[in-house]
Amino acid sequence: MSNEIEAIKDPGLPAHVHRRADTDPKAAKKAERQVAILFLLSALGTITLIGSYIFIPQNVFIFFPVLGNTNAHQLFLGLGMAASLFFIGMGAIHWAKTLMPDEEVVIQRHEFRSPDEDRADFIRTAKEGAAAAGLGRRSLIKRSLGLSLGLVGLSPLILLRDLGPLPGNSLTKTSWKAGTRLVTDPGDRPIRPEDMEVGAVAQTLPAVVLAPGEHRKLSDIAKDAVLLIRLRPEEFNLDAERLSWTHEGIIAFSKICSHMGCAVALYEQQTKHLLCPCHQSTFDVTRAAKVIFGPAARPLPQLAITVDSEGYLVAQSPFNEPVGPSFWERSS
Amino acid sequence: MTARERIAGSVANYVDERTGAAKWMKKNLTKVFPDHWSFLLGEIALYSFVILLLSGTFLTFWFDPSQREVIYDGSYEPLQGLEMSAAYASTLDISFEIRGGLLMRQIHHWAALIFMAAIVVHLMRVYFTGAFRKPREFNWIIGVGLLTLGIVEGFLGYSLPDDLLSGTGIRIAEAIIQALPLVGSYLAFFAFGGAFPGEAFIPRIYTVHVLLLPGAFLALITVHLMLVWYQKHTQYPGPGRTEKNVVGYPLLPVYMAKAGGFFFIVFGVTAFLGAVASINPIWLYGPYTPAQVSAGSQPDWYMGWLDGLVRMAPPLESYIFGYTISWNILIPGLIVPGILFTGMALYPFIESWITGDKREHHLLDRPRNAPNRTALGVMSLTFMLVALINGGNDIIATTFDLTINQIMWFSRIGIFVLPPLAFVITKRLCLSLQRADRELVLHGRETGRLVMMPHGEFVEVHEPISPEKAWLLTQHEQNPPLALEESDLRGVRRPGVLKNKLRARLSKAHAVSIPKATAEDLKEIEHH
Numbered sequence: 001m002s003n004e005i006e007a008i009k010d011p012g013l014p015a016h017v018h019r020r021a022d023t024d025p026k027a028a029k030k031a032e033r034q035v036a037i038l039f040l041l042s043a044l045g046t047i048t049l050i051g052s053y054i055f056i057p058q059n060v061f062i063f064f065p066v067l068g069n070t071n072a073h074q075l076f077l078g079l080g081m082a083a084s085l086f087f088i089g090m091g092a093i094h095w096a097k098t099l100m101p102d103e104e105v106v107i108q109r110h111e112f113r114s115p116d117e118d119r120a121d122f123i124r125t126a127k128e129g130a131a132a133a134g135l136g137r138r139s140l141i142k143r144s145l146g147l148s149l150g151l152v153g154l155s156p157l158i159l160l161r162d163l164g165p166l167p168g169n170s171l172t173k174t175s176w177k178a179g180t181r182l183v184t185d186p187g188d189r190p191i192r193p194e195d196m197e198v199g200a201v202a203q204t205l206p207a208v209v210l211a212p213g214e215h216r217k218l219s220d221i222a223k224d225a226v227l228l229i230r231l232r233p234e235e236f237n238l239d240a241e242r243l244s245w246t247h248e249g250i251i252a253f254s255k256i257c258s259h260m261g262c263a264v265a266l267y268e269q270q271t272k273h274l275l276c277p278c279h280q281s282t283f284d285v286t287r288a289a290k291v292i293f294g295p296a297a298r299p300l301p302q303l304a305i306t307v308d309s310e311g312y313l314v315a316q317s318p319f320n321e322p323v324g325p326s327f328w329e330r331s332s
Numbered sequence: 333m334t335a336r337e338r339i340a341g342s343v344a345n346y347v348d349e350r351t352g353a354a355k356w357m358k359k360n361l362t363k364v365f366p367d368h369w370s371f372l373l374g375e376i377a378l379y380s381f382v383i384l385l386l387s388g389t390f391l392t393f394w395f396d397p398s399q400r401e402v403i404y405d406g407s408y409e410p411l412q413g414l415e416m417s418a419a420y421a422s423t424l425d426i427s428f429e430i431r432g433g434l435l436m437r438q439i440h441h442w443a444a445l446i447f448m449a450a451i452v453v454h455l456m457r458v459y460f461t462g463a464f465r466k467p468r469e470f471n472w473i474i475g476v477g478l479l480t481l482g483i484v485e486g487f488l489g490y491s492l493p494d495d496l497l498s499g500t501g502i503r504i505a506e507a508i509i510q511a512l513p514l515v516g517s518y519l520a521f522f523a524f525g526g527a528f529p530g531e532a533f534i535p536r537i538y539t540v541h542v543l544l545l546p547g548a549f550l551a552l553i554t555v556h557l558m559l560v561w562y563q564k565h566t567q568y569p570g571p572g573r574t575e576k577n578v579v580g581y582p583l584l585p586v587y588m589a590k591a592g593g594f595f596f597i598v599f600g601v602t603a604f605l606g607a608v609a610s611i612n613p614i615w616l617y618g619p620y621t622p623a624q625v626s627a628g629s630q631p632d633w634y635m636g637w638l639d640g641l642v643r644m645a646p647p648l649e650s651y652i653f654g655y656t657i658s659w660n661i662l663i664p665g666l667i668v669p670g671i672l673f674t675g676m677a678l679y680p681f682i683e684s685w686i687t688g689d690k691r692e693h694h695l696l697d698r699p700r701n702a703p704n705r706t707a708l709g710v711m712s713l714t715f716m717l718v719a720l721i722n723g724g725n726d727i728i729a730t731t732f733d734l735t736i737n738q739i740m741w742f743s744r745i746g747i748f749v750l751p752p753l754a755f756v757i758t759k760r761l762c763l764s765l766q767r768a769d770r771e772l773v774l775h776g777r778e779t780g781r782l783v784m785m786p787h788g789e790f791v792e793v794h795e796p797i798s799p800e801k802a803w804l805l806t807q808h809e810q811n812p813p814l815a816l817e818e819s820d821l822r823g824v825r826r827p828g829v830l831k832n833k834l835r836a837r838l839s840k841a842h843a844v845s846i847p848k849a850t851a852e853d854l855k856e857i858e859h860h
Contacts (some may be wrong), residue, residue, distance in 0.1 A: 008773070008806045011799040013538035013572030013579065053431055067608055070433075078435045078607020084602025092593030100586045106577050106856060107364045109564055109694060112467050113524040163522040163532075170527050171510075171517055179792040185623060203623065215401060215415065222503075222622035255623055260507035260642070260661065261528070262500055263625040267437040277627045278500060279643045280726065281738050295642060295660045326649060327508035327517045 011085045013104065021098050031098035038091035045083025045254065052076035062120065081213035171329070172322040174206075174223045176303060181207035182226065182252070182313045190312040191228070191247050201267045202228040206315070223323055225255035225263065226303055228313070229285055237286045247313065252303040253289050254323040257281060259296035274300070297326070340804055354720075365587045366567035366580035371462075373454035375591060378557075379598040380447035381549065387440040388542065394430055396422035397492065399531040399537035408615050416494075416619035418558035419534050423493040423532050423614055444486050446602060448634040451479050459679075459709050463566045465689075471559045476677040481545055481552070483634055488541040490612065490632055492759050494534055497612075499620025500629050502533065511661040529622060569807045571800045578694075637716050640723030641668055644743045654697040672712070686838045689813045700769075701808045703762035704842040707755045714754035718746045759844075766846040769805040772797060774857055775847035806848045807815035813843040 002072070020027040052073060060072040067075075134144060182204040196202060204226045208216065233249040245251075253274070254287045257264050261276035267285075272291070274283040281294030289300035301323050304316035322330055348354040365371075370517060398418040403412050406421070428432035455475060458464055464472035487505070506528045510520040525532030564578050566736065571650045573579050581587050602754075602796050605611075631639050641664035648659035651847065675682075683705065699706040722743035729736045776794035784790055797805075816836045 008802050008849065008851050008854070009799070010574075010803050010807070011571045014800060028430055058428075058431065072606075073431065075607055077432055078438075078603055081435070081602045082604035084600075085596045085603055089593040089596030089598075089600060092589045092596070096586050096593065100589060102581075102586070104367075104579050105362075105364050105582050106572070107564075109576050109578060111692070112563070160522070164525040164530075165521060167517040167521045167527075170521075205623075218529050218620075218622055222528050245608035253583035255376050260504045261542075261622075262503060262629070263623050265625045267628060277625050277726065278504060278630050278739065279639075281647075291647055294740075295645040295647055295664075297658070297660050298649040307847050321779045325510055326658040326661070327510045328513050328515075328655055328657075329517060330597075331654040332651055332656075 001036050013106070019098065019102060022102075031094070035091050035099070038094060040083050042087035042091065045080045045085070046089060048080030049077055049084060052080055060065055115315045125128075133216065167329075171324070173273070173328055174319055174323060175208060175220055176206050176224065176226075176314060176315045176318045178317045179308065180315045181300045181308070182228065182305065183207045185221075185225070192311050193230075193250055193307065193313060196228065196230040196250060198230050198232055198249065199269050200230050206251075222256065222261070224253050227255040227264065227267075227274070228305075229267065229272075229274075231285065235272070236285055238288055242288050242302060245302055245316065247305050247307060250305065250313065251285065252305045252315075253283075253285075253300040254303065254319065255300075256324040257296060258291075258298040258300055258323075259294070259325060264300060311326050337439070344413040350829070359373065360561075363561070363564075363583045364578045364580045366565050366578060368568055370457045371565065372594060373450055373457055375594055376598055377447055377450035377454055378553065379595045380602070381442045381553065382451060382752075383443040383599055383602055384440060384447060385546065387436045387443060388546075390436045391426060391433075391440060392542060394422060394426050394433065394537075395419070395492070397535045399494065399529070399534050407839060411615065411618070414619065417534070419492060419494040420619045422616070423495070427615060435603075435606050438611050439602055441490070441611045442605040442609070443602050444489060445611075445632065445634075445774055446598075448482050448486060448632075451475075451482055451741045455479060456709070456713075460699040460706055461566070461568075461703065462693065462702055463696055464680045465693040466680075467563055467692050468559070468566075468686065470744065471556055472680050473677050474556045476673065478549065478552050479558070480673060481548060485541060485545045485549070486632055487635060488537045488545070492534060492538060492541060493612075493614045494620050495614040495715070496616075496617040496626055497623060497629060499529065499622070500625055501635075503528065503622065503814050504639075508661055508665045511658040511665070513655075513657055513662075531618070537670060537740070537788060545715075564694070566694050566696050567803060567856075570696070571803050573695065575692070591717050617667075628730075630724065630727065633720075636723035637719040638665070638723070640719040640721065640725070640743065641665075643725060644719075672715075676712075677755040683842075685809070686814075686835065686842050688839070689811070695807075697808065700765040701845070703759045703766075706762050707758040710758040711751040711755040715751045717748060718743055718750055722747075763844070763846055768846070770846055770849045773802050773805050774853055806850070808848065810845050810848055811843060814839040 006240050013039060020280065022028075055077055056073040058071070058073045058217050059329055061069045062072045062075075063069055064075075075089055107119070130136065183190050183206070185205045188205075188207070190193045190206065190207065205216065205221065206224050206226075212215070228250055229248045229252075230248075233246070235249075236243060236246065236251070238246070253264075255263050255265070257276040257278065259276065259279055259281050262276050264274050264276045264281075264283065266275040266277055268275065269274075272285045274282075275281070276294070276296070279295050281296030283289040283300055284290050284292050288302055291297065291299060301319050305313055306316050308314045321332065335635075344354070379765040396418045400418045401415050401416050402421050404414050404416055404421050404424065405425050406412070408424055411424065423437075426437055428434070458472065458475065469621055487501065491502050491505075500716065506520055506524065509523060510516045512519060514726075523533065523536070525536075552831070565580075566575050567578060567580070570579075618624075630636070642661070645660045645664040650657045650659065693797040697705075699709075722739065723741040725736050725743070728739055750776045776796040779795050782790050814836060816832045816839075
């Protein structure tokens with residue numbers, strides 16, 4: 001289209017405009033001095049770095065506006081390093097801009113496409129090569145090679161098998177059993193109902209017997225963490241079964257979010273909502289942790305609790321569903 | 333000949349007799365690079381990568397990538413006596429005991445943020461100027477690959493210290509793996525060497541973070557740069573610049589001095605940030621335990637959009653034949669990002685299919701002259717921005733005294749409404765700018781000088797613009813849409829009618845433009 005109508009003409013490269021340093025030796029001398037000063041500032045930066053490393057102790061803090069209390073060692077080390085690098089760059093660029101030639105140069109592009117005869121040559125060579133190897137004729141070789149190459153590809157997959165055990169029932173089981181005491185985390189102290197006032201929250205784990213020097217595994221904590229919350233019994237809005245899972249207004253939920261497994265750690269006492277700080281799934285404690293907002297699709301699993309003969313809170317039974325985020329084999 | 337010249341000469345002779353390098357060097361030392369600030373964006377990404385390699389190597393000398401439990405006995409008092417992983421303890425040691433360690437940690441983290449930001453802005457420059465067109469499609473795809481790897485590498489990097497914040501991030505990554513249909517729980521157990529968190533994950537991602545991915549980066553960056561070198565850089569349109577030439581400065585000495593100097597400037601600025609701007613103060617978060625979390629948990633910025641999508645997802649799960657499909661994780665965590673990144677990688681081919689343009693392009697487009705492309709780009713950015721805003725919904729809620737629900741609903745509706753709106757507005761703006769260009773060429777520049785005509789009318793004096801400017805505003809091609817006939821000459825319907833119809837419609841939308849001013853238009857005006 002644009003070929004038919006006369007377009008506006010390309011005036012061509014504009015004429016080169018000389019800089020002052022190109023024509024005036026004084027200006028050039030001045031630019032040279034500026035470049036030298038920039039490089040010297042860099043040297044000063046390195047000296048600052050070395051001095052800070054050796055002479056400023058690591059525990060000195062000084063106050064700067066905006067920055068606040070700052071570790072002097074780290075600050076001056078960094079500032080020295082920054083200056084030593086930055087001013088080399090500034091010097092080089094100032095040099096290029098004031099003293100190196102600034103006349104633009106034109107070079108020509110070439111088409112990437114190979115000439116037709118080269119392409120024809122290439123195809124002929126490739127075909128000859130393939131024919132010489134007999135790839136087309138010797139189908140037995142071709143097929144057996146294909147088979148063996150495919151099988152070789154399997155071996156790294158096989159060799160990676162021992163990266164980890166199979167899940168088994170690990171995702172569906174926790175350490176909670178009927179009669180397991182709830183103990184505080186941290187502290188491992190058993191809890192009596194009267195230890196918790198109305199409105200109180202407690203972070204708990206199952207009581208386990210550990211050999212001296214043995215620790216709880218983080219992978220157990222990742223499934224076992226339970227949150228206790230005490231409300232007034234009349235505040236619950238639960239069916240008879242779920243109500244029987246509470247004890248004197250104390251209700252227990254898995255602390256591991258049913259969405260992506262973060263700890264559901266924020267409890268709003270006024271609204272009686274539990275909020276997961278990762279993706280803001282919000283659960284209503286009075287209605288068995290029903291999801292009332294956010295991306296979680298399931299309530300937090302509720303742990304049935306009661307008290308044992310000594311009056312400590314214990315689990316009535318294990319969780320009746322897997323805790324934590326969903327997975328393919330989960331059945332509901 | 334001075335002594336120095338003699339020595340240099342004999343060294344050069346020694347090398348050349350064994351490699352024949354002189355011929356190659358002669359040709360390439362005079363290679364021309366066009367000059368424009370926007371061409372520095374990719375350089376920032378490259379230099380940040382070098383900074384990451386240097387600072388990262390420093391960190392590996394003291395970092396202990398192990399989840400073995402240790403008791404902390406370092407100089408940071410609030411954590412003394414606490415059980416924690418060796419990874420976390422050694423990160424504390426780097427921060428408090430090793431001189432310059434905290435500086436290097438902060439430089440490393442800042443460089444990672446700058447690396448990702450530079451990649452994204454460089455990608456925007458390449459997209460909006462059409463630099464991805466033939467023959468540079470390979471480099472576009474490599475670039476998309478580098479962006480993807482960068483997101484993964486950054487995530488693995490900030491996960492290594494095993495603090496409470498990063499452990500929470502790993503937990504979420506584990507949940508995404510676990511949500512995969514069929515193989516999810518198996519993959520999760522393989523990746524973590526058993527149940528989450530286990531003791532295998534940090535050592536494993538350490539190998540990936542310091543060996544596998546940097547290797548992949550080096551290979552891809554090398555190919556990326558070799559292609560830039562071989563294909564020569566694109567250039568912005570202007571007087572004397574054509575599809576057939578390159579106008580700029582020679583490698584030696586100007587470009588070398590500028591590019592080399594720029595490396596030091598990028599490094600210097602990153603070091604300055606590392607010196608004065610605290611980043612990821614892991615000692616405040618404490619060691620990771622799955623039962624705890626900190627309020628306001630935020631990933632690094634380049635992951636924020638993904639987190640935002642996950643946050644706004646509706647609470648959907650399907651239970652079919654005793655199996656669970658977590659749409660609330662799969663859609664925002666895998667399906668939408670998959671579509672976005674695949675679409676991005678394929679865009680050069682999609683556009684060339686729409687326009688039917690199979691020619692080489694070395695002159696860049698001014699974004700306004702490709703309204704459809706520009707609008708699509710702004711639309712995608714708007715999508716990402718809404719997702720990113722929602723990723724910070726808790727922070728925004730506390731900062732601006734809003735409720736999380738308000739922001740979440742704004743995002744849930746906005747993610748559907750705002751991107752198309754951005755498309756329409758951008759396309760209109762582009763066409764208005766084209767109209768303004770046309771006006772400027774035909775009627776010149778408004779001078780602000782008012783003149784009273786003999787008959788009392790006031791007019792503003794317009795001054796003609798320079799021939800250079802007029803050329804810049806009219807040099808672009810305006811191609812008609814593809815003419816795709818539905819039936820052939822004998823009236824028989826061609827196969828693939830629907831596909832052709834779609835292509836014709838897209839092509840028509842793509843070709844919408846305000847006719848640029850021509851020499852004939854100018855002549856006509858002169859007659860009046």
